[in-house]
Amino acid sequence: METTNPTDVLAQGTFDLLHPGHVHYLEEAAAMGEQLHVIVATSESVTHKPKPILPDEQRRTMVAALEPVDHAHRGHPSDFSIPIRRIDPDVLVLGHDQHHDEDDVRAALESWGIECEVRRASALTPWDGPGDEILSSSAIKSRILEIEGESQAGRGIERERYERRPLEHTD
Numbered sequence: 001m002e003t004t005n006p007t008d009v010l011a012q013g014t015f016d017l018l019h020p021g022h023v024h025y026l027e028e029a030a031a032m033g034e035q036l037h038v039i040v041a042t043s044e045s046v047t048h049k050p051k052p053i054l055p056d057e058q059r060r061t062m063v064a065a066l067e068p069v070d071h072a073h074r075g076h077p078s079d080f081s082i083p084i085r086r087i088d089p090d091v092l093v094l095g096h097d098q099h100h101d102e103d104d105v106r107a108a109l110e111s112w113g114i115e116c117e118v119r120r121a122s123a124l125t126p127w128d129g130p131g132d133e134i135l136s137s138s139a140i141k142s143r144i145l146e147i148e149g150e151s152q153a154g155r156g157i158e159r160e161r162y163e164r165r166p167l168e169h170t171d
């Protein structure tokens with residue numbers, strides 16, 4: 001049966017380098033209502049951790065392509081009330097580790113005239129799956145740097161061997 005007033009759920013985050021933790025959060029949020037909206041943070045507003053690697057529109061495109069997502073919106077760089085007012089959500093789902101205080105978010109929503117429940121999502125950990133999954137964008141970045149460092153060190157050893165070889169043959 002079609003509802004005339006579907007429950008709009010709102011999730012948000014940076015979503016740089018997607019991983020199964022993001023999918024878990026968005027699936028959980030989608031199950032709380034009928035339409036899932038996602039606000040993708042603009043690079044300017046990410047000040048609590050290193051800036052995302054991927055551009056705003058690329059991150060929004062990837063989030064929009066995920067199965068649980070109905071609408072992916074680019075966040076506003078400074079006034080968070082603008083996209084929220086347009087979406088007018090019934091439920092706002094904060095991620096398990098998001099630094100936003102629930103009562104502060106409730107107060108902000110009220111001040112913007114939006115009647116909306118605030119809930120906290122659960123975490124997905126490596127123990128929920130095969131055990132070797134990397135479930136954080138910053139951990140993926142660290143892993144890339146580690147592998148790159150190892151392969152540069154490997155190339156250094158190879159170079160050293162190559163450079164030493166003529167000397168070894170002079171005996």
Ligand SMILES: Cc1cc2nc3c(=O)[nH]c(=O)nc-3n(C[C@H](O)[C@H](O)[C@H](O)COP(=O)(O)O)c2cc1C
Nearest residue numbers: 012013014015039041042045075076080083098100
């Ligand atoms: C209610 C709410 C609205 C938000 N609206 C915006 C927004 O319009 N633009 C934006 O850049 N970030 C917005 N954010 C912030 C980010 O989406 C995200 O929560 C914050 O950068 C923390 O990111 P992380 O969970 O990816 O670390 C909003 C956050 C909340 C809780």
Ligand SMILES: Nc1ncnc2c1ncn2[C@@H]1O[C@H](COP(=O)(O)OP(=O)(O)OP(=O)(O)O)[C@@H](O)[C@H]1O
Nearest residue numbers: 013014015021025095096097123124135136137138
């Ligand atoms: N492992 C996870 N389990 C559940 N939710 C997650 C997980 N990882 C991220 N999320 C949620 O996805 C949303 C977007 O997260 P965000 O873009 O900050 O990813 P992240 O992997 O936590 O990034 P970073 O490692 O840089 O903090 C947030 O609401 C966050 O709580």
